Amino acid sequence: MTTQTKPDEAPAAAAGDAFLSVRDLKVHFSTEGGVVKAVDGLSFDLERGKTLGIVGESGSGKSVTNLAVLGLHDRRKTAIDGSITLDGQELTDADEKQLEKLRGKKMAMIFQDALTALSPYYTVGRQIAEPFIKHNGASKKDARVRAIDLLEKVGIPQPQTRVDDYPHQFSGGMRQRAMIAMALSCNPDLLIADEPTTALDVTVQAQILDLLKDLQQEFGSAIIMITHDLGVVGNMADDILVMYAGRAVERGTVREVLKSPQHPYTWGLLGSMPRLSSDVDEPLLPIPGSPPSLLNPPSGCPFHPRCGFTDLVSGSRCSGERPTLAQGRAAACHLTGDQRQQAFIDKIQPRLG
Ligand code: SF4
Numbered sequence: 001m002t003t004q005t006k007p008d009e010a011p012a013a014a015a016g017d018a019f020l021s022v023r024d025l026k027v028h029f030s031t032e033g034g035v036v037k038a039v040d041g042l043s044f045d046l047e048r049g050k051t052l053g054i055v056g057e058s059g060s061g062k063s064v065t066n067l068a069v070l071g072l073h074d075r076r077k078t079a080i081d082g083s084i085t086l087d088g089q090e091l092t093d094a095d096e097k098q099l100e101k102l103r104g105k106k107m108a109m110i111f112q113d114a115l116t117a118l119s120p121y122y123t124v125g126r127q128i129a130e131p132f133i134k135h136n137g138a139s140k141k142d143a144r145v146r147a148i149d150l151l152e153k154v155g156i157p158q159p160q161t162r163v164d165d166y167p168h169q170f171s172g173g174m175r176q177r178a179m180i181a182m183a184l185s186c187n188p189d190l191l192i193a194d195e196p197t198t199a200l201d202v203t204v205q206a207q208i209l210d211l212l213k214d215l216q217q218e219f220g221s222a223i224i225m226i227t228h229d230l231g232v233v234g235n236m237a238d239d240i241l242v243m244y245a246g247r248a249v250e251r252g253t254v255r256e257v258l259k260s261p262q263h264p265y266t267w268g269l270l271g272s273m274p275r276l277s278s279d280v281d282e283p284l285l286p287i288p289g290s291p292p293s294l295l296n297p298p299s300g301c302p303f304h305p306r307c308g309f310t311d312l313v314s315g316s317r318c319s320g321e322r323p324t325l326a327q328g329r330a331a332a333c334h335l336t337g338d339q340r341q342q343a344f345i346d347k348i349q350p351r352l353g
Pocket of ligand 1: 263264265301302303304305307308309310313318323332333334335
């Protein structure tokens with residue numbers, strides 16, 4: 001039995017063309033039980049003004065990847081290998097001072113839970129103004145004007161008075177909007193949104209996604225949208241990267257991945273999504289089993305213990321040989337193109353409707 005551990009190959013755009021370029025990124029944590037390979041050979045590119053949706057279950061490595069881009073891992077406990085370049089600047093060897101300069105000014109994060117991300121002790125206005133003062137050397141007066149302007153942009157009513165409110169005086173949707181305003185404070189070129197709408201009800205969710213799209217047009221930021229929900233990326237993203245066990249398993253444009261998914265894991269994610277066209281009592285099709293331990297990931301294709309298509313692949317390739325991701329539109333799977341097409345038509349399409 002052989003286990004290949006080749007790194008992902010580079011995507012279509014050559015390194016250096018993209019605004020954000022990640023190459024063969026590895027993020028490994030040392031624990032008492034051994035080394036956790038949370039991200040293990042990931043490559044992708046993102047251009048200015050575009051949105052990349054990174055999709056996968058919890059523990060697939062999507063949030064760890066983005067914390068590495070932001071330089072937020074504790075370097076003493078985390079081994080980071082590979083390359084992350086932002087606008088030509090290598091981030092993996094940048095020191096904390098350089099990273100702090102970039103965070104807020106060039107890249108910013110929108111977290112899932114605004115209540116935890118915003119400090120309860122400071123007014124919303126102060127929290128939006130602070131990065132503007134820190135990175136642009138603005139006066140308190142100018143930063144307050146900026147905070148009011150941003151609150152208005154993100155749709156907070158009466159921003160001149162609400163700027164002095166504390167986070168607990170805002171509703172959940174308003175807090176999320178305030179956090180977006182905080183992230184936009186210095187017009188960052190890269191915005192990373194980690195499950196930005198998960199904690200919100202469906203109507204507010206749609207409003208926040210529309211708001212992000214509008215703001216992206218106005219500010220021209222590149223966005224990474226991290227989510228477990230393919231519906232969210234369908235609305236927002238230009239391209240999709242599907243992650244499993246710390247690696248990319250499928251990559252393509254939104255249309256390609258949602259209309260003609262290639263990887264059995266992506267089929268599983270789509271099958272477990274509720275659809276408007278399905279009967280109310282039609283059961284969802286969850287992916288069997290649970291994501292693997294990244295301390296001892298399965299040999300070969302890490303999805304093989306949960307995959308229903310291993311019998312189509314000859315020999316024991318699925319459990320013995322790790323499939324790699326080719327360039328451009330691709331899936332890391334041993335099924336041939338014909339096998340995939342047939343399996344999709346016979347078994348998946350009828351379920352997806
Ligand atoms: Fe399934 Fe094998 Fe493809 Fe992995 S390589 S997704 S186990 S068919």
